[in-house]
Amino acid sequence: MLSIGEFSKICRVSTKTLRYYDEIGLIKPDEINSETGYRYYSIKQLKNILFINRLKSYHFSLDEIKELKDIMELDKGQFEEILYSKLKLKKLEMENKLKSLEYSLNQLNNDISNIQNNIPIMSYLDNIKVELVDTEAMNILYVRKTMTKEDFFDGYGSYFGKLYERIALERLTPVGKPMTIYHNSEFNLDGNDLEFAIPIKETVDGTRILPGGLCAKSVLKGSFTELSALYIKLSEWVEENGYELTKSPYEVYIVNPNQVESSDELVTEVFFSIKKK
Template identity: 25%
Template sequence: MNKVKLKIGEFSQMMQVTVKTLRHYEQMGILKPCEVDQWTGYRYYKLEQMQRLGAIRRLKDIGFSLDEIRELFEEGSHEPNEAQLEEKIKACEEELKVLLKRRENLHQMIDSQRKFKSMEKFSIQSLPEIMVASHREVIKNYQAIGDMCCNVIGPEMQRLGCKCSATGYCFTIEHNKEYKPEDVDIEYCEQVEEMLKDSEIIQFKKMPAVKTALCLKHIGPYDRFYQSYTEMFKYIEEQGYKIVGDLRCVYVDGIWNQDDPEKWLSIIQVPVEK
């Protein structure tokens, strides 16, 4: 009985796979033609190759790589054993965890963006004279702000018996004259009800009133402040303002009460005048 043989193009069309893919499978050794004409170079396939291609497709669909499929075929098996299937199930579960976390992060980013867009971006406020507990330090990077607040400033203010304002107004002022991703010279200030005796960590002082401050809400981690700064300074330029004092970054929600950096809320305040 003569067995039907198909040229590579016919085989490609019937099996709905490209010739390029078939040549790749041949090079890898997982699906070789049953015959190659020595004169024309034509490649021929028969029923056994159709069945083998079906096996390749099934194995790819359940997560086996081409290298893994080749190893199975070299071992004389077209079907993985139970241990190999269990391993793939475990890999799927790990991938699922990653994908679910990625989906959660994407939803949070959408929520943050919607929240940001729903807020009034800019506002003009006057800032009264206040008393603050101040701590100035050169920190490793911007991400170290949270650690400094939680583990250095907070415990020292508690030790000194500081009474903070009901509004919980706190902010930072940067003293670097240029951007530095590391060794950031930053001053943290928190409003207090009374001036106490200075310590090695905390100094008390009065911050003068600011007649006009342009304020912008920033939602997200601190390493994206540059996006809000860009928007802020564009607005200042368009409205004909000029900056007349130190920029403040006010921290409303952060690592101390919100684990997700995408939900951190800060307010940038810039003293301005026309």
């Protein structure tokens, strides 16, 4: 048996962290001396620490790790399947974060270059074009959820995936690109009211009519991180030209983000439904 200090030294995890792991039930000492309260760990528990550290390096939370560990102790066969699925999801999350970081780095280099050439850092807003368009009413198959900004990308894949599954199973006819409608009156860090939708031909349970009408439209070619710039530009344009919003803004994804190698390939249309003041 190893004392908590010896165990800490071998696995390079502080005794404070080991005590916390014990508190939350992640890894408990094999033995606690009833008189002294000293904690002792077995050699075999070193593998458990390696497992925990490995998942932490993949950005699993302690709650996620404990859930997996509990499953492993109950059903090893089920554990392998669930672990495989969880690792695939983490891989996708990390790839998305890496793409976002690469985009930010390229953007930073571009801003540095612009400043060196006496080009204002916010001048890119002048290149965002806004046009007036008349849109047709659409019959949309939709699902409405409340989710945070961090959950959005996963939500994109999950909820649009479920909508396309239903379209395939019921042999429905898509007639437009997937879209997201934003129903919040303002951005909310705790969760935003979103509607994931796909225009279809048939009227079935779970469809509704998205009204058409006059819209201010702008197109983004590139990463979703630049969408806020489009929203700002559209808001300024609406105000400066004497219009006001009438319905929730929405985005149309001309290019599926799950089918591109670079965010530079993305094309997103943003629509503000408007009328004259």
